[in-house]
Amino acid sequence: MNSVKILHTADIHIGARDAFLGAAAEGRRFETLLTFEKIVDLAKEKGADILAVAGDLFDSNNVESEFISGVLNKISSIPEIKVVFAAGNHDPLNSESPFLNNSLPQNLYILPTTDSVLTFEDIKTKVYGKSFEGVYLKGEEEFSIKPDSDYINIMVQHGELRADLGSDYNSITPKFVKKSGMDYIALGHVHTHTPVGKIDNTHFAYCGCPEGQGFDELSQKGVYFGEVQKGKCDLQFIPVSKRQHIVRQVDITSCEDIAGAVLADLKANFENYADNLYKIELVGSIPSDATLNLAEITARLSAQLYFVKIKDKTEFLLDLELLATEPTLKGVFVKNMLSLLDQSDDKETVKQALNIGLRAFNSGVMYNED
């Protein structure tokens, strides 16, 4: 039975800046290129026939030439693998595209901006698809080229799976999938990977981005690899990200060494914990007259972690009811806040106001950026 090995990736966004990193951002930008190289190495190691890149390989067409030459050089180092690329809305195939302004390796195939098909006789496979020409692309009801039953038919496409044709970014409807007659559709655009879906005999999936770019992308990051046959699809998700974005809460009630407690928690829960990017929320209760020195804790943690930001969500160890009985300013303040809390609909704001107010009795209450 004829089969082809495919490694499916997309949305690498080489050259992108991680919004939170500040000074570390430049280093992280080059890591996106390293991720790509890792994926290429993986393709070679696994003996892939095709490396499908479903769009947004570059974060924009204006990335520095080092990124472009890095990518092209890496692709030319695997001449035995066919690299098929369909441009996405971040790196459309317009006059600024690096793919139109540089000489390309032999094994790199760029899908044109109209429905096209590439035929690979040696692996009896045809690859279909088209590239974005600009920032927007209107989807179609069906693909204009029909599949060939003598070949394995694979589509590589950047776009948005949805029920109708209303997306600005190449709507792909269930009807389109059904009519395509493909054996597998390698999708790009959505940054979270999906399980492999199926309509009639056509399988399809988003591989997601292989390296997260912000704290809004918290799921597992990687690529799909496996075998595609006529009507059959056997793909595994392989995580490849170097660093994960993690949001975590750590309870520091009765903790003497807060930084130590946080590190212990991370060590226990994450492999390669030191490589990740963390947003830590400190929760629990602290004595009423205590102040947390966030700067100090952050400094201690940063010495061991690639990147960390701390948010103070602790509460004072206070018997507020008791405090409310004191005739002092603090007492009256608490009393008033507690009654507001009862009356108000916006309890979050009142809680936060109470917290801030109490902290202000002891120390400064400047807003801490997350």
Place this chain on the structure above:
Amino acid sequence: MKIKSLYISAFGGVKDLRLDFENDFTVIFGENEQGKTTIMNFIKMMFYGSERAKGDLAKSPRKKYTPWDNSQMSGSIDFEKDGKSFRLERIFGESNSTDKVTLIDKDLGKRETVSADIGAKILGLSAPAFERSIFIGQFGFPESNAAAEGEINSKLSNIALTGSEDISFDEVYARLEKAKLQLSSKSGKTGTYDKNLIALKNLNEQLEKAEGDAEKIAVGRQKAAEIVKEIEALQQKADALKQKIDKEQDFKNANKLRELLALKEELEKITAELTLENGSKIDEMFLKKIDFCLSKIGGVKTKIEAKENENKIIKQGLDLALNPQKASPEKSAELSDKIKALEEKQTDLKTEYNNTENELNQKAAPNFILLILGIILGLGGAALCSYKTYIGVVVALIGIILCVVFLVITSSKNAKKKALEGRLLNIKLELNELMTVLTLEKSNLNAITTALNSNAAMIENQQNHLKENDEKIEELLKEKADYETELSTLLGNTFNTTDIDSTLDALRHKAGEQKEIKQKINYILKDVGNISYEEAAQKIKEAESFEIEDDFDAIKQEFSNISDEILNRKTTATEILTEIKAMTKVMDNPEAIKSQIADLTAKSQSQKEYLDALNLAMTTLSNSFAEVRRNYGSALDSKTAEIFKGITGGKYKAVNVSKSFDISVEKADTFGSFEIGYLSSGTVDQAYLSLRLAVSEFMADTNGALPILLDDSLTQFDDKRQKTALEFLKDYSNKNQIIMFTCHKAISDTAEALGGKKISIS
């Protein structure tokens, strides 16, 4: 609530100490500082344990008071509350959670394990509040000087206004406000939140533009694609028209082509005719060669003739010279005479000629007078006939006669003229003949004369000359023969034709015709383009099957219009694509902007929430402050006044706190108030103590009476004030249990003297 007794098993440096407080006014005298501080902290820790350290572990009370010999830190306190007796036992562990705290209801004999901060329940105060209201230390300002004044003011006013000397409403509020201004400045432009909002606005504008650009580009691309389609359609039309135009041209050319082919045939024919039997083709070059030969032959012939003539004359001369009878003086004389006679005749004839000519001229003019007269008379006569017929007829007749006469005269004149003219002609002929004969005879005479004059040398010379000429003639004949051979080679059989000249002429003529035909062919080819005869034949065939359009001009015009259209469209398309390229270079990707907007929105949302909370806290704080002032206000004032009065022995009657937090005191016997700055430190101390006590009373109002622990509060007081104060305190202890610590013996003695209980510890 009253503390009845306490027992320290081990706490800090104190071991196995028991203190009883049956008296409500107890003074504990200890020489060193540590003792009393230890006991005070013991009391606090018994009720509240110790919380997590603020930072410096060394400051942790638990660590500090852990007994040096590592014996178990523990103790108990017996106290009374609401008429009930209790004992609180505590064995201190590592932290609050490991402390063993037991509350024993002495009346009921019940033991229960309670929480580490049981103090909150028993005393109704939080740990900090306990510290603030029950522990009263020294005020600590020895001198009331300018620098300290502000601090004094704020401390006192803090007590008055917030119940706690370290907490000032201003400070708390300022912290909140600082945080707020950092987020959102007064101008609304420089706070971090403000800036984020502005940045968001800019990003949204950028996004709009980027989306607009993307839209424009998409529209432009579509337009360009449409134009390309249009161009294709137009191009098709243009091609069809061009085909028609080409065909017309071909059709026009067909006639020329026909002519071309006809000329070609003619050319072939003539060329064949111009080919001799020997194969030579007669063309310009050929004819030139022929002409050359002929002219050479001609030239040679002339030379030969000339030489032959020369020979003839020489021969003649020689003949005469060698034949004396032919050339003698007598002969010479004879000839001379002949010549003379001839010359004379010539002269006569010439004269006659001239005379005849003159005569002819003279008689030229006809007598027109006669004719005119005749006509007049004739006509007049005819006219007269109508008058007088007779005379008229006569006149007419005369006229007619005259005319006839004229005619006769004229004709005879003419005849004469003719005769004369004939004569002239004859004379001319005669003259010519005479001339010829004359010339001959003259030359004969010449020859004879020469012969007569020549001698032997001259004769030999002539003979040699003759020989030379013969040789030359031989040569020339040979040359001529050569040329004739060449000519024969060229012309072949034609050479031998009888009339070679006319044959050659005919050939020349034909060659000229051939040249003309070739020229015509060339002109046509220039017109129709360089095509072969086969192509020409093909085109003619095609043209024959072609129907001409009626209006070629219209077609050509349409073709020109369409070509212009195509050019315009191409220009437009190029413009559009250039614009798209330029836009693509500079435009932002809407996606990138959108994600920036999302980030920033999240950030500013978080900031907004914080800002709202700050505002709420600030408002509530202000309101609470106002409330506190209201509540405290007069109540605190009157309480403080009472205490102050008591402590100062009636010297002062009130401590006032102004709106601007200035403290002033009122003297009992003087009108007006004194600001703190004017007071001695002792008075300030008294004021401080009064305020503290008043605040404690306030607390007590809500929680029930509480013991007051004074930590050497009267050290700054002079002896007099001390006594007054102690008296006051003794009195005060009826309401609130007072436990005073001091390391001044005098104070403890005085207290005892006043009825208090003195306990010494060391």
